[in-house]
Amino acid sequence: MNLDKVFANNEKWITSKLEKDPCYFENLSKGQSPDILYIGCSDSRVTSEELMGVEPGEAFIHRNIANMVVSIDLNMMSVLNYAVRHLKVNHVVVCGHYFCGGVKAAMQPQDLGIPNPWLRNIRDVYRLHKTELNAIAEENDRYNRLIELNVQEQCINLLKTAAVQDAIKHRGLQVHGWVFDIRTGRLIDLHLDVDHLLKDIMEIYDLGE
Ligand code: CO
Numbered sequence: 001m002n003l004d005k006v007f008a009n010n011e012k013w014i015t016s017k018l019e020k021d022p023c024y025f026e027n028l029s030k031g032q033s034p035d036i037l038y039i040g041c042s043d044s045r046v047t048s049e050e051l052m053g054v055e056p057g058e059a060f061i062h063r064n065i066a067n068m069v070v071s072i073d074l075n076m077m078s079v080l081n082y083a084v085r086h087l088k089v090n091h092v093v094v095c096g097h098y099f100c101g102g103v104k105a106a107m108q109p110q111d112l113g114i115p116n117p118w119l120r121n122i123r124d125v126y127r128l129h130k131t132e133l134n135a136i137a138e139e140n141d142r143y144n145r146l147i148e149l150n151v152q153e154q155c156i157n158l159l160k161t162a163a164v165q166d167a168i169k170h171r172g173l174q175v176h177g178w179v180f181d182i183r184t185g186r187l188i189d190l191h192l193d194v195d196h197l198l199k200d201i202m203e204i205y206d207l208g209e
Helices: 003-020 023-027 074-084 103-104 116-128 129-134 141-159 164-171 195-205
Strands: 036-041 061-065 091-097 174-181 186-189
Touching: 023 195, 036 074, 036 129, 061 074, 061 164, 074 164, 091 141, 091 195, 103 116, 103 141, 129 141, 141 164, 141 174, 141 186, 141 195, 164 174
Parallel strands: 036 061, 036 091, 091 174
Antiparallel strands: 174 186
């Protein structure tokens, strides 16, 4: 990639924005009040804002390998707390995607070094849903289902946090699980029954806010 092109593109982008609104960047600099926190995969093909068609200022974004919500990940938890407690987003989305290399790697019997503990969280999802997954004959179907179940489990991990429990209870925060299909470009809502998932875990994970 020619990085000079990046700066040339940036100049073109500035021009196109200012043509439509001369105050565009001045207004952008005044502050942000995004409506949605998007947690997605770092995969270069899954471009968060572009696939949702949102403009700068509309979505708070966190991306990591395989869109994980890990309770001891200070980065993830800082993003979540800032978005939910300070920016007061109304929606938190975990967006997985088919053809996810992170999920694929977690299905291989292989020592991958540094990413091992990260990917182990996905192996834990497999273990939780082993009966369902092992009943799927076709490996590709099993892979796709693990991607969906991983999104579901990461949504459950969101529900285990005090910030999310508190915001659901007091101001109706919504949690959503989505999958992006790279092959078609389509964004799919998994229509997770979040009320049911929440009820199911609160016996053990209620933080009493
Ligand atoms: Co991925």
